[in-house]
Amino acid sequence: MMEHSELLIDWSRAQFALTALYHWLFVPLTLGLTFIVAIMETIYVKTGDEWWKKTTKFWMGLLAINFAIGLATGIIMEFEFGTNWSNYSWIVGDIFGAPLAIEGLMAFFMESTFFAVMFFGWNKVSKKMHLTSTWLVAIGSNLSALWILVANGWMQHPVGMHFNPDTARNEMEDFWAVFFNPNAVSKFLHTVSSGYVLASLFVIGVSAWYLLKKREVLFAKRSIIVASSFGLLTSLFLLTSGDESAFNVAQQQPMKLAAMEGLYKGEERAGIIVIGLLDNTKVLGDEKAPFHFKVEIPNALSFLGYHSLSAFVPGIHDLVYGNEKHEIMSVAQKMEKGKLAVEALSDYKKYKKENNSQKAKEALVIFEQNQAYMGYGYLQKPEDAVPNVALTFYSFHTMVGLGTWFLVLFIMTLYFAMINEIEKKRWLLRLMLMTLPLGYVAQEAGWIVAEAGRQPWAIQDLLPVGMAASNVASTSVMITFWLFAILFTGLLIAEIKIMFTQINLGPKGGH
């Protein structure tokens, strides 16, 4: 098998992280804002009130600016699996390629075809046809997210496949198992609802700016009511789906859960850290306390992860070095079995080529006995199985803390908007405005937890990133990394400037 240099892997990961983080600056707003404009247009069609049409068109204009750059940054994501992760593309492409292709056919065509009607069809098609198109854009965008997250969920928790030693790849054997993968379901619900929350923050943030400037008062107040209601409902759902996600992580990715909580030594009745400062001199295996200080809710992690207040939650140490009492195998043991599987597969291929069927059969038996650990066979040392704890811990706590704050904010904004006091509460308006960038921080933090938290795996327990990368020169990836960085940054600056200018022009001036 082919393993690659550290430098190549680092640059390949950096490029994927860069393009994914940029892409995700734009997607959640599209996911949510498409629904918000669809709701506003529905009010217009139901009431016939032209004011709602104008409001819909304003938010739609901002959506278009965001949608375009979302598409631009998105096309690279699909092709990067081939350009930068070509081994991955072969080893799991038989399963992973299907949801991507279905996304293109079922969702992306719908989203982009009806996008043209939504923006340019106001005077060309009937009101009902236009409204249908707007809803189809919203549904198409979210369907698109569904298939991408089915693919991502499979990377976190691979199911519905078997390894075929003749083709040396994993092959799908149950499409519905892949589709209804519990990880994918909870990931989809959690991710799209986070998009709805971000879009709500966007609408209330922009509206707060108008109220602070004493402009577009009626427009801003009505927009706040729609967005706060939507935001409150979806925040509650976000909380529930987050709980489900954490439960899945505990069952399927215990190392990620341990890193999320900075839990080095496993505990029964483990608590959740509300706030904590990690000791960055802590090394796996030493006796130092992992935190300088921490505030903890007792028993909460046991309950969250295993739905039992007294459950044992394994720590990083248990997962790396094993824990006999709780029947946890060490990474070293898994590596040993994994290496046996890798060697047996190689022998099997060799004997097959030599037409030595007896030897090939024997090699196959050894392979099948150890195949479940094959991914571990590519690790260099047991500690390689540990993700970056600080990055995972702080990202997770940033996401959860901000998500909680958003819920509180929506309750306040909805309450004061309903009693028609919102424009007098300037402190709240400032908070609404300042919270908007935090929405983006929470989004990115969420993906860092999901992706950095499962390192070193490209596919959980099956394929480490070191085996998954394309065999190209690291300088080639370095060149494209910087080209992406320059291009995407330039486009981001343009997007922000255009967006600010359109907001400044307002619903009367812009459209």
Added chain:
Amino acid sequence: MFDSITLYHLELYWWFIVSLLGGLFVFMSFIQGGQTLLYTLGKTEDERDLIINSLGRKWELSFTTLVMFGGAIFAAFPLFYSVSFGGAYFVWMAILFCFIIQAVSYEYRKKPNNFFGHRFYETLLFINGSLGIFLIGVALATLYTGGNFMVNEMNLSHWTKSSYGLEALLSPFNLAFGVMLLALSRILGVLYFYNNLDEEHIELRILQTLKNNSLIFLALFLWVVGMMLFQEGYNYDEMTKVVNVESMKILHNFLAYPILMLTLLMGVSMLLYGLYRALNQKQKDAIWYVGIGTILAITTLLFVLGVNHTAFYPSLADLQSSLTIENSSGSYYTLSVMSVVSLLVPVVFGYIFMVWRSMDKTKMSIDEVKSDPHHY
């Protein structure tokens, strides 16, 4: 579900779908071709706005088809996806850069305070239309001329040249294929404007531009197809799967499958008739003849690579690493699932057709663009 259908049938079916997507993409490249004609056909700012807005209602079609093309290859022929994208790294990256810049250029071009100015975005549209299509042509041409890759016993691959695909630019056939595709996209772009716009000044420039690009296209098309038919190709043995070089392999494929020869001839005839209809009869519906002719011809030229035991992606570094539809495909189960999903294709065509019709009931004029506050 597919008990009477063999894996080879599914592989052929999916090679046909991939070829059809290739044909459809080339037709949809009228958008890219149109973008390269912004300053050739539009001499005033109003005319250029009209051109951009006419294309702006359709631009997502080629973009989406390209994404679909990539997805279909990933799902149906993952080894090809892995070998080509991971190996010809710089060619594919250059293509992707050309397409990243398209969507924002439409949306941001005329927005106030757009940071770079409208000329910058127009330049990006030109790059997308010219370099993007040319490079896609070069990448497709390597299906006939081959790539410098090796595949090991675990089906993992590496490229043997440090130029990672850029060496394809040294082949005259690949270059001619790229320029031919570019000229075809410009023909389709011109014919789209002829059909879609209501502006007599632009119309006057359309026929001359069409004539120039038709001459370039026809000359290159004859040469490229001649080379394809008579140059060496790559055959594999049905039983042993050993790949060997065969002279005039593509011609042999056409002779073995006369129906493909017929569809190619039909495509070329429709294309030529469409050009005649536009140039001599001044008929504005010529886009449909040239468009359908393009889909038939390109689909056939790609599909013929996958039949009659042909290696559709030959390796120049190691002949036995060459890819065939049999050694690079997804599993039986995945191809079956994807085949069920592909039944949705007519539904997608249906709503695209419906949207196109309802949005293009009347021809677009400068007045219409000016009166639409949402215009690009």
